[in-house]
Amino acid sequence: xxxxxxxxxxxxxxxxxxxxxxxxxxxxxxxxxxxxxxxxxxxxxxxxxxxxxxxxxxxxxxxxxxxxxxxxxxxxxxxxxxxxxxxxxxxxxxxxxxxxxxxxxxxxxxxxxxxxxxxxxxxxxxxxxxxxxxxxxxxxxxxxxxxxxxxxxxxxxxxxxxxxxxxxxxxxxxxxxxxxxxxxxxxxxxxxxxxxxxxxxxxxxxxxxxxxxxxxxxxxxxxxxxxxxxxxxxxxxxxxxxxxxxxxxxxxxxxxxxxxxxxxxxxxxxxxxxxxxxxxxxxxxxxxxxxxxxxxxxxxxxxx
Amino acid sequence: xxxxxxxxxxxxxxxxxxxxxxxxxxxxxxxxxxxxxxxxxxxxxxxxxxxxxxxxxxxxxxxxxxxxxxxxxxxxxxxxxxxxxxxxxxxxxxxxxxxxxxxxxxxxxxxxxxxxxxxxxxxxxxxxxxxxxxxxxxxxxxxxxxxxxxxxxxxxxxxxxxxxxxxxxxxxxxxxxxxxxxxxxxxxxxxxxxxxxxxxxxxxxxxxxxxxxxxxxxxxxxxxxxxxxxxxxxxxxxxxxxxxxxxxxxxxxxxxxxxxxxxxxxxxxxxxxxxxxxxxxxxxxxxxxxxxxxxxxxxxxxxxxxxxxxxxxxxxxxxxxxxxxxxxxxxxxxxxxxxxxxxxxxxxxxxxxxxxxxxxxxxxxxxxxxxxxxxxxxxxxxxxxxxxxxxxxxx
Numbered sequence: 136x137x138x139x140x141x142x143x144x145x146x147x148x149x150x151x152x153x154x155x156x157x158x159x160x161x162x163x164x165x166x167x168x169x170x171x172x173x174x175x176x177x178x179x180x181x182x183x184x185x186x187x188x189x190x191x192x193x194x195x196x197x198x199x200x201x202x203x204x205x206x207x208x209x210x211x212x213x214x215x216x217x218x219x220x221x222x223x224x225x226x227x228x229x230x231x232x233x234x235x236x237x238x239x240x241x242x243x244x245x246x247x248x249x250x251x252x253x254x255x256x257x258x259x260x261x262x263x264x265x266x267x268x269x270x271x272x273x274x275x276x277x278x279x280x281x282x283x284x285x286x287x288x289x290x291x292x293x294x295x296x297x298x299x300x301x302x303x304x305x306x307x308x309x310x311x312x313x314x315x316x317x318x319x320x321x322x323x324x325x326x327x328x329x330x331x332x333x334x335x336x337x338x339x340x341x342x343x344x345x346x347x348x349x350x351x352x353x354x355x356x357x358x359x360x361x362x363x364x365x366x367x368x369x370x371x372x373x374x375x376x377x378x379x380x381x382x383x384x385x386x387x388x389x390x391x392x393x394x395x396x397x398x399x400x401x402x403x404x405x406x407x408x409x410x411x412x413x414x415x416x417x418x419x420x421x422x423x424x425x426x427x428x429x430x431x432x433x434x435x436x437x438x439x
Numbered sequence: 440x441x442x443x444x445x446x447x448x449x450x451x452x453x454x455x456x457x458x459x460x461x462x463x464x465x466x467x468x469x470x471x472x473x474x475x476x477x478x479x480x481x482x483x484x485x486x487x488x489x490x491x492x493x494x495x496x497x498x499x500x501x502x503x504x505x506x507x508x509x510x511x512x513x514x515x516x517x518x519x520x521x522x523x524x525x526x527x528x529x530x531x532x533x534x535x536x537x538x539x540x541x542x543x544x545x546x547x548x549x550x551x552x553x554x555x556x557x558x559x560x561x562x563x564x565x566x567x568x569x570x571x572x573x574x575x576x577x578x579x580x581x582x583x584x585x586x587x588x589x590x591x592x593x594x595x596x597x598x599x600x601x602x603x604x605x606x607x608x609x610x611x612x613x614x615x616x617x618x619x620x621x622x623x624x625x626x627x628x629x630x631x632x633x634x635x636x637x638x639x640x641x642x643x644x645x646x647x648x649x650x651x652x653x654x655x656x657x658x659x660x661x662x663x664x665x666x667x668x669x670x671x672x673x674x675x676x677x678x679x680x681x682x683x684x685x686x687x688x689x690x691x692x693x694x695x696x697x698x699x700x701x702x703x704x705x706x707x708x709x710x711x712x713x714x715x716x717x718x719x720x721x722x723x724x725x726x727x728x729x730x731x732x733x734x735x736x737x738x739x740x741x742x743x744x745x746x747x748x749x750x751x752x753x754x755x756x757x758x759x760x761x762x763x764x765x766x767x768x769x770x771x772x773x774x775x776x777x778x779x780x781x782x783x784x785x786x787x788x789x790x791x792x793x794x795x796x797x798x799x800x801x802x803x804x805x806x807x808x809x810x811x812x813x814x815x816x817x818x819x820x821x822x823x824x825x826x827x828x829x830x831x832x833x834x
Contacts, residue, residue, distance in 0.1 A: 299663075404601075
């Protein structure tokens with residue numbers, strides 16, 4: 136409106152000018168508002184973001200900075216605090232126990248992701264089919280996921296007992312020799328993975344099943360008309376379509392597997408020896424058993 | 440700390456309040472968590488408690504270094520604060536000495552003393568026609584005779600889990616008359632005597648022990664023994680409580696209580712214990728001292744013994760014939776307790792980083808159960824732990 140008034144003597148307007156005027160007419164009152172808000176918005180919005188920023192600073196940034204400061208200190212609870220620069224970090228590089236725990240964490244994570252993803256996807260395919268008592272069986276299947284990790288770990292600890300545990304009893308019923316489970320350095324990691332698989336495969340199944348429930352039917356109709364087999368339909372239609380859901384499950388499982396502490400600590404405390412000492416257990420021992428907070432902080436900084 | 444003795448302390452709380460009108464609020468925490476809580480709260484300078492139970496073998500030096508506890512000597516000397524029948528001299532000298540700090544201060548009352556001994560299944564021994572071993576090396580021969588894997592019976596069981604397994608090794612070493620750290624603070628963990636003890640540990644826990652002993656703590660050992668699946672169990676006498684309980688044990692009335700047999704150069708029982716102390720920053724020290732006197736008086740110490748909750752620090756409780764009246768434990772149990780007290784010697788080194796010591800050497804010993812060489816593992820562990828010890832002593 137203001138622009139039209141500023142150009143009263145204009146000749147017959149061309150298309151561009153028409154557009155301009157139309158715009159002026161459609162948005163007559165927005166110009167000054169937009170012009171004003173362009174300068175004011177950031178300051179106003181900053182005020183709105185301030186509480187969140189303060190909260191983040193308090194609960195994330197400050198502890199992180201404090202950990203950073205501690206990581207360059209020789210800081211033992213009850214002892215003197217000395218600045219050691221990068222001493223804790225250089226010590227980490229040569230600490231074989233730390234390096235072994237990193238390798239063990241990697242190995243455990245890979246297994247604790249791959250198996251639940253494979254089994255969970257297979258279970259989702261099965262539960263996607265129609266069969267009697269499907270709902271009931273699906274409910275039973277997801278029950279392990281509802282149990283708390285410590286309770287799960289305690290029950291498995293009892294079952295793993297080499298002499299009194301039910302697992303070796305079951306093995307004996309079918310004529311197999313007793314197994315050492317978590318009491319053998321060579322089998323402890325795979326046995327702990329077994330607990331993880333039992334506990335978390337239902338989660339993967341739920342995620343993938345959710346994805347499968349939303350799949351379109353058209354591709355399957357088309358494939359059926361063209362004589363595709365069940366396997367071909369799964370391989371070339373289902374799998375590509377549910378791949379994004381599987382990737383979500385992979386991300387969630389990877390995060391969870393990297394964080395596992397309670398299950399391992401309750402069942403083995405990192406043993407036998409250090410055979411199941413993952414990074415989290417190593418960190419716990421340094422911080423809360425040996426009270427080496429400086430060294431433990433360096434471990435945190437490396438992985439944060 | 441969460442244990443049967445703390446249950447008794449809490450049970451006696453009402454009686455104490457009735458006598459003194461002092462209200463007591465107490466909390467039991469599992470051992471590992473209690474150590475962390477004590478460490479953090481005392482270090483903060485403002486612990487939330489007035490009285491604390493400490494595991495002397497782990498926390499005594501920490502308490503001295505951090506000046507956690509009040510020296511009790513002025514209280515003991517003050518007749519206006521201490522009951523005439525408290526009789527501090529009644530506490531066994533070994534127990535008092537175990538709790539006394541290097542500077543002579545007394546910051547805990549020795550509430551509980553634990554001696555390591557051998558629980559054995561008398562029925563199994565009779566069936567095989569053998570007697571209780573008279574020397575450490577005879578234990579292996581006896582365990583070999585008793586070991587019968589085809590029937591699921593092991594000749595011997597003891598802790599194999601890292602950290603928990605250290606007292607087993609140190610006990611064998613006491614048989615050589617040696618401790619893991621010398622009087623001058625030097626590590627003696629890779630000397631021939633230590634290696635001998637390590638070999639003993641390896642042989643007993645590998646060749647005549649149940650499968651999976653590498654992950655056994657005291658509770659797995661206790662269960663195995665109670666189920667009649669092991670002929671001998673080496674551990675603290677404080678764990679005897681359920682062995683004679685028919686609702687928990689299959690070997691009631693069959694348990695023998697044997698003193699640790701002598702080794703080649705020494706005859707000792709590994710000594711552990713808990714003490715009660717008053718926080719130095721407490722604002723209720725007088726009430727705290729009254730509470731500790733009451734909980735450690737002769738009657739309550741005797742009650743602890745009768746309940747099978749462990750061995751009290753007081754000599755009078757052990758000598759009291761009433762202790763055996765109505766007790767589910769046999770005379771042999773009380774004789775073993777009294778005799779073990781006469782040969783007791785610290786089961787863990789009196790150093791500040793005890794937990795790190797237990798971890799580093801515990802891992803090494805556990806490795807030997809998988810076949811690793813004892814001397815190599817002990818040498819590696821000694822090298823790894825030496826700087827930790829040196830640093831801790833520097834402050």
